[in-house]
Amino acid sequence: MDAQFFTAWIEEVARAVGANRDHLTRLDAAIGDADHGSNLDRGFTAVREALSATPGDTPGAVLTLTGTTLIRKVGGASGPLYGTAFRQMGKVLGSGADVSLTDLASALEAALAGVRRLGGAAEGDKTMVDALAPASRALTAAVQDGMKAEEALDAARAAAEQGARATIPLQARKGRASYLGERSIGHQDPGAASTALILTALHAAAGG
Template identity: 60%
Template sequence: MNEFDAAFFRRWLAAARAAVDREADHLTELDSAIGDADHGANLKRGFAAVTEVLDKEPPATPGAVLTTAGRQLISTVGGASGPLYGTLLRHTGKALGEAASVTRQDLATALAAGVAAVGQLGGAQVGDKTMLDALVPAAEALGDSFAAARDAAEAGALATVPLRARKGRASYLGERSVGHQDPGATSSALLIAALAEVAAG
């Protein structure tokens, strides 16, 4: 069973930053259809701040990497995405505890705790056309493999297109939210894809 240390988690967040940088315009485009048109810019700023703080003083454990990243996102990102992503990473990090290295199974269990915290914060569930549509299946599939988690997240994001939004800004649009891919589910799928990419080496 492979063990993953703090350096692995820093590489994951660096890869996530690169993915967000690459896709920021696309995320903003999706958000301009059903949100505030700031999702890409907000996440870009947030993940840049995350990698800066992690490079400056690298935390010693996987849990500390994620809790530090989560706190940074909450303090630097406006809109709903900062608190939601911050909660995801902080609670996942807390669930990992003080271990110097963790298994994929440990991470799957911790990620499920992080995802549950996001659901509580936003009062959302799968099918509400939010980031949970990508994150819940990803956390479940992570027990099988990193690639399965990536595929599940991508499928979950695509599955938001025909849904009517029931939470967040998009819910104000009612029927007009149908036919658009949810930006939060899309950025969540990017985060999981970055994890799979780093795990694949």
């Protein structure tokens, strides 16, 4: 997987976020500030512009620029969290022109670790970690099982989507939603939902 593949992934993320902007905002309206969709859409629009102006010549460069742009352009918690995730992935992938599925699994593990450090969230807290953690585990397991890229990324996508759905009955323990207490139960976490979109876009970039 080269820089072109990762650029295609981010382009697919931008399209998916744009198409689901209102849905993400409705999810956030129930338990947050009602700006998750619009913030991410603005952020990934800026990322597309940045990559168009300065195309990354390696996978690491593409993801580092993505993360840096999100931190600079997206307000609230989602900018720093997603920005950190992509920057950590870029750091792990380094300067190699082509990366393996094993490399990508390691990068996703680093993204998860970075998000956990920054947000202090664990699985079950009703955050993006509830989608990102199972996706990371699924990709690592798929690599260990010798799956091909499209099949492995489909496993990660499915795990992220299942994790996002599993936030619905949870009570939020982190972020603004935690202020609602039991009233946060019954609503899907918007960060977990957008994480699932990003993993779905990764699978799509691989031809899924």
